[in-house]
Amino acid sequence: QAQIATYKQQLDNVRNNREFDLLSKEIEYQTLEIQLSEKRINQYAREIDNKNADIAAAEETLNDRNHILADKRRQLEEIVSETKKDEERLRLQAKELEPQIDARTLTAFKRIRKNARNGLGVVYIQRNACGGCFNRIPPQKQMEIKMHKKIIVCEYCGRIMIDPDLAGVTEGEA
Structure with missing residues (x-):
C-alpha cells in the first residue's frame, strides 16, 4: 500500500510517457500482488478452520476411544480377577507334574x-x-x-x- 502511494505521488511529477507507463504498470502490479496476498490469506484462513475442525474431531474420537479403553481395561481386570484362582490352581498342578x-x-x-x-x-x-x-x-x-x-x-x-x-x-x- 505504501509503495502504491509513493508511485501515485511520483505519477504527478512524470516528464514523459514512458515514465507514466512504467509507474502505472507498477501500481497495477502492486494492486495485483495485494489481491493475490489477500486471496492466499483467505485460503490459509479456511485451511486453518478446516484443520481446527479436524483437530476437534480427532480429539472427540480420542476421548471416545479413551472411554472405550477404560471400559475394556475394567472388563479385563474383572476377567483376570475371575480367572486368577483357576490360573493359580493350574500353575500348582503344573509344578506337581514337572518332576514326572x-x-x-x-x-x-x-x-x-x-x-x-x-x-x-x-x-x-x-x-x-x-x-x-x-x-x-x-x-x-x-x-x-x-x-x-x-x-x-x-x-x-x-x-x-x-x-x-x-x-x-x-x-x-x-
Whole structure:
C-alpha cells in the first residue's frame, strides 16, 4: 500500500510517457500482488478452520476411544480377577507334574514357550496346519503326530504339535 502511494505521488511529477507507463504498470502490479496476498490469506484462513475442525474431531474420537479403553481395561481386570484362582490352581498342578517329565524335554518346552509370541509351547493341528504359525503340515507328518510315537516339532515355529483328540478338542471346535 505504501509503495502504491509513493508511485501515485511520483505519477504527478512524470516528464514523459514512458515514465507514466512504467509507474502505472507498477501500481497495477502492486494492486495485483495485494489481491493475490489477500486471496492466499483467505485460503490459509479456511485451511486453518478446516484443520481446527479436524483437530476437534480427532480429539472427540480420542476421548471416545479413551472411554472405550477404560471400559475394556475394567472388563479385563474383572476377567483376570475371575480367572486368577483357576490360573493359580493350574500353575500348582503344573509344578506337581514337572518332576514326572524328563529334564531335557522340560527345558526344551520352557524354551519354546519363552520364544513363542503368544506363550503357547504345545499346539494342536487346526485345519491341516500348525496351531501356532498356521503353516501347512504334510499328511505324513500329521499321521506321525496322530500315532503318538514321538514328539513332533513344527519345522517353522518350533512348537510341539499334538493331535486335536489328545488336546480334547473336536474338529468342529478347532
